[in-house]
Amino acid sequence: xxxxxxxxxxxxxxxxxxxxxxxxxxxxxxxxxxxxxxxxxxxxxxxxxxxxxxxxxxxxxxxxxxxxxxxxxxxxxxxxxxxxxxxxxxxxxxxxxxxxxxxxxxxxxxxxxxxxxxxxxxxxxxxxxxxxxxxxxxxxxxxxxxxxxxxxxxxxxxxxxxxxxxxxxxxxxxxxxxxxxxxxxxxxxxxxxxxxxxxxxxxxxxxxxxxxxxxxxxxxxxxxxxxxxxxxxxxxxxxxxxxxxxxxxxxxxxxxx
Amino acid sequence: xxxxxxxxxxxxxxxxxxxxxxxxxxxxxxxxxxxxxxxxxxxxxxxxxxxxxxxxxxxxxxxxxxxxxxxxxxxxxxxxxxxxxxxxxxxxxxxxxxxxxxxxxxxxxxxxxxxxxxxxxxxxxxxxxxxxxxxxxxxxxxxxxxxxxxxxxxxxxxxxxxxxxxxxxxxxxxxxxxxxxxxxxxxxxxxxxxxxxxxxxxxxxxxxxxxxxxxxxxxxxxxxxxxxxxxxxxxxxxxxxxxxxxxxxxxxxxxxxxxxx
Numbered sequence: 218x219x220x221x222x223x224x225x226x227x228x229x230x231x232x233x234x235x236x237x238x239x240x241x242x243x244x245x246x247x248x249x250x251x252x253x254x255x256x257x258x259x260x261x262x263x264x265x266x267x268x269x270x271x272x273x274x275x276x277x278x279x280x281x282x283x284x285x286x287x288x289x290x291x292x293x294x295x296x297x298x299x300x301x302x303x304x305x306x307x308x309x310x311x312x313x314x315x316x317x318x319x320x321x322x323x324x325x326x327x328x329x330x331x332x333x334x335x336x337x338x339x340x341x342x343x344x345x346x347x348x349x350x351x352x353x354x355x356x357x358x359x360x361x362x363x364x365x366x367x368x369x370x371x372x373x374x375x376x377x378x379x380x381x382x383x384x385x386x387x388x389x390x391x392x393x394x395x396x397x398x399x400x401x402x403x404x405x406x407x408x409x410x411x412x413x414x415x416x417x418x419x420x421x422x423x424x425x426x427x428x429x430x431x432x433x434x435x436x437x438x439x440x441x442x443x444x445x446x447x448x449x450x451x452x453x454x455x456x457x458x459x460x461x462x463x464x465x466x467x468x469x470x471x472x473x474x
Numbered sequence: 475x476x477x478x479x480x481x482x483x484x485x486x487x488x489x490x491x492x493x494x495x496x497x498x499x500x501x502x503x504x505x506x507x508x509x510x511x512x513x514x515x516x517x518x519x520x521x522x523x524x525x526x527x528x529x530x531x532x533x534x535x536x537x538x539x540x541x542x543x544x545x546x547x548x549x550x551x552x553x554x555x556x557x558x559x560x561x562x563x564x565x566x567x568x569x570x571x572x573x574x575x576x577x578x579x580x581x582x583x584x585x586x587x588x589x590x591x592x593x594x595x596x597x598x599x600x601x602x603x604x605x606x607x608x609x610x611x612x613x614x615x616x617x618x619x620x621x622x623x624x625x626x627x628x629x630x631x632x633x634x635x636x637x638x639x640x641x642x643x644x645x646x647x648x649x650x651x652x653x654x655x656x657x658x659x660x661x662x663x664x665x666x667x668x669x670x671x672x673x674x675x676x677x678x679x680x681x682x683x684x685x686x687x688x689x690x691x692x693x694x695x696x697x698x699x700x701x702x703x704x705x706x707x708x709x710x711x712x713x714x715x716x717x718x719x720x721x722x723x724x725x726x727x728x729x730x731x732x733x734x735x
Contacts (some may be wrong), residue, residue, distance in 0.1 A: 376582035
């Protein structure tokens, strides 16, 4: 048994899996750093009340002393920012992440719009962009639920105390929203740990790609199946750590209701 | 001169008219009670005064200054509305305390944020914040909550929460303090402590508008009473007079339902 762990085969496999897992971690953290704030921006967009035609249409109707017809009502309710954001969220959440990764990596080059840097760094870049956009859309819906779940009376209490909109968000809504979203966000983050393996579809050499390579042949080793299954250990340990940390965060916010 | 003059306020929600031609004055140091059944427009009126709703018609003046005119968009700009709000304090039916802050922080937060706009805030930061803290503790002491200053709202009873909310509204020294059914969300045995605090405020000549279902309280504490029904003022006058000897038939019917219960 001990001989196995000290064998050169094991050492080779382990260091290959380690380097693969490093890429997995990189992808994981870059996605979080990008998607957590971008999701907030999208959630604001999808709640935007900007209606550019509302004022002129109301004004026109008043001048003409007419009740709003179907077209007028549609124009008043037209909120372009909200519409665009919700459309993007629908498309991104409604199609497979794998499809988005493939499209984002190959299409710009084929269409000659731009091309990703060659080699592993270009793959990593494309995959990061795809993951950030995809996860930001999921996060945005969770944020929206969190913000809209804070009772309206909280905002009104801030308003009558003379606070500005941004003060109300920063000092009142934000922490209450975070408390609400920690459980659903935790779910998404655990999913992200495992979703990183989808990057192999454009041959990013993350941990599963590495594990599989020893079946096909890598560093003179072929026909080994255990390295592929051994990758599960990495995921289990990592998702275990993430679960514990997020649980601690949840506990930390227990001081209020 | 009246501290508050409200003229011809009208408010619609869609096609429904919820307030119609509401006019009244309130003198400095007086307490006005607004009574009426649910849906009569009492709360909407209070929300209009606090700029949580925008009246479709009418004007509001505080101490002789026109602060809202439905016909003049210049009086409705967001940046100005924020300052004008500070003439009024509002105590909500459901308290609406900030759950993530202690009782003391609930009371001081708004003043701390306002203080940041002061020109000398950076130089005298420590002193200013200490003063605000001291004021906050004093207000809580007035409410009989000295021991509860560092408690979170969820650790307080409903009556204690509402008293913190009153302290929070008082912290900004509003000209007129408004109460929206301050005891309706409380268990009967907890209403007493909140009413006692409001009574003390009345004795100190705090200018107040109280929307309430507590008729005996309105009669004893308020100077003036307005009875509303269906979005209009049916009867207004001296509190004792209106509640004990109403002139209008609708007022009589409403009050008799309360004396039965």
